Amino acid sequence: MSSRTTSLTYLVLLALAVAAPFLGLYPVFGMKLLCFALFACAFNLLLGFTGLLSFGHAAFFGGAAYITGWFVKALGWTPELGVLAGLLTGALLGLVVGLIAIRRQGIYFAMITLALAQVVFFIALQAPFTGGEDGLQGVPRGALFGVFSLADDLTLYYVVLAVFAACFLAILRIVTSPFGQVLKMIRENEPRAISLGYEVDRYKLMAFVLSAALAGLAGGMKTVVMGFASLSDVHWSMSGEVILMSLLGGVGTFFGPVLGSTIVIGLQNLLADKVGAWVTVIIGVIFVICVLSFRKGMVGEWLAWRERQRTST
Numbered sequence: 001m002s003s004r005t006t007s008l009t010y011l012v013l014l015a016l017a018v019a020a021p022f023l024g025l026y027p028v029f030g031m032k033l034l035c036f037a038l039f040a041c042a043f044n045l046l047l048g049f050t051g052l053l054s055f056g057h058a059a060f061f062g063g064a065a066y067i068t069g070w071f072v073k074a075l076g077w078t079p080e081l082g083v084l085a086g087l088l089t090g091a092l093l094g095l096v097v098g099l100i101a102i103r104r105q106g107i108y109f110a111m112i113t114l115a116l117a118q119v120v121f122f123i124a125l126q127a128p129f130t131g132g133e134d135g136l137q138g139v140p141r142g143a144l145f146g147v148f149s150l151a152d153d154l155t156l157y158y159v160v161l162a163v164f165a166a167c168f169l170a171i172l173r174i175v176t177s178p179f180g181q182v183l184k185m186i187r188e189n190e191p192r193a194i195s196l197g198y199e200v201d202r203y204k205l206m207a208f209v210l211s212a213a214l215a216g217l218a219g220g221m222k223t224v225v226m227g228f229a230s231l232s233d234v235h236w237s238m239s240g241e242v243i244l245m246s247l248l249g250g251v252g253t254f255f256g257p258v259l260g261s262t263i264v265i266g267l268q269n270l271l272a273d274k275v276g277a278w279v280t281v282i283i284g285v286i287f288v289i290c291v292l293s294f295r296k297g298m299v300g301e302w303l304a305w306r307e308r309q310r311t312s313t
Contacts, residue, residue: 013255017161027153028225029269034164035222036265040245040257041171042214047243048252049175050207051187055110055239056097056117057215060090062234063120064216069139069229070129079142079150083220090216091209093120098208102201114236121234135230139223150224160221167214172254174210183207244283248290250297259299 021027039061046052064086072082101112124130131137141150150156174180182203185193193200223229232238241264249260264283271279294301 014165018158021154021157027157031153031157031160031225032222033262033265034160035218035225036242036245036261037258038164038167038221039215039218040242040249040261041168041254042211042218043242044246044251044253044257045171045174045214046207046211047246048256049180049187050183050204051190052204052208053110053243054113054208054211055236055243056113056115056120057212057242058234058236058238059097059113059117059120060093060212060215061219061222061238061242062124062229062231063093064090064219065223065229065233066124066130066136068220069136069223072142072224073136073139074129077142078144078146079224080144082142083217083224086220086223087213087217090219091213093216094209094212095205097212098205102205102208114239117234117236117239121231121236124231124234130229133231135228136223137228139227139229141224141227156225160225163217163221167217168254168258171214175254179203179206244287247297248287250294250300250303253297253299253303256297256299260297 016023017030020030039057043054043057046054046057067089068082068086071077071085072079077085097113097116100116101109104112125132129136141156143149144159148155150159175183182193182198186198186200186203190200193203219229219233222233242261245260245264246257247260248263249258250256263286267283267286268279271282275282290298296304
């Protein structure tokens with residue numbers, strides 16, 4: 001698509017998101033969608049545009065969720081400072097994990113991230129401030145900058161939407177910048193990037209930290225929205241879910257993770273009360289069907305079809 005058409009599409013989608021609460025969307029559900037969409041976009045920055053498959057992104061999402069909740073509940077911080085603390089937590093964890101894992105490639109890289117994420121899960125289970133198996137409950141929303149109360153769902157929805165839109169634009173800018181072009185080159189042909197003199201490990205580490213920081217931001221916002229942080233936020237299955245979201249929508253596309261997260265969270269919300277634990281099986285079957293039918297993801301296949309149409313005319 002042309003840049004003008006793409007920009008118009010994003011503006012239409014933003015307008016729909018702004019109007020969604022007045023069109024019947026429950027604001028809390030909408031905020032949950034936005035938080036997980038940001039999480040998926042953060043993961044896609046690493047996998048889709050750098051070519052690094054992490055099995056441990058739940059550590060950044062869940063670790064930041066706990067830190068945000070603790071600072072807001074125990075220390076009385078305002079929500080924006082708590083979320084900022086979550087973002088910094090994600091970045092710091094990403095730096096530590098990245099420094100250890102980035103020197104390995106392929107399945108070895110993925111397994112190292114998974115192992116280190118399990119360390120974070122164990123800390124969340126055993127640390128005194130996390131609430132153990134009960135999680136961190138009763139996190140207040142507070143007031144933005146100590147002035148604007150976030151108790152109203154609609155007010156908080158537009159705050160979360162603004163943060164998501166800003167992060168989406170930031171990811172768009174990162175990927176289209178010279179730095180982003182280097183990341184794509186590393187994804188496509190790492191030996192060539194090395195032969196051209198690029199310090200590949202440094203670029204991969206920067207991408208890893210950026211992705212972890214954005215995942216931490218998503219986790220922090222999720223805690224403020226839902227009022228709790230639980231072990232499911234740092235469980236390995238959360239890492240699997242974000243991989244599923246990205247692959248379903250289309251890895252390496254900008255809107256694919258947003259669509260994928262909307263489908264997964266929407267199905268979980270729709271089917272949870274009807275089929276219980278079977279919702280995981282149903283989503284798994286849908287994922288298998290989509291992978292077999294849409295090898296590039298839904299958005300990826302649509303873009304590929306548009307490109308074939310353009311070149312054939």
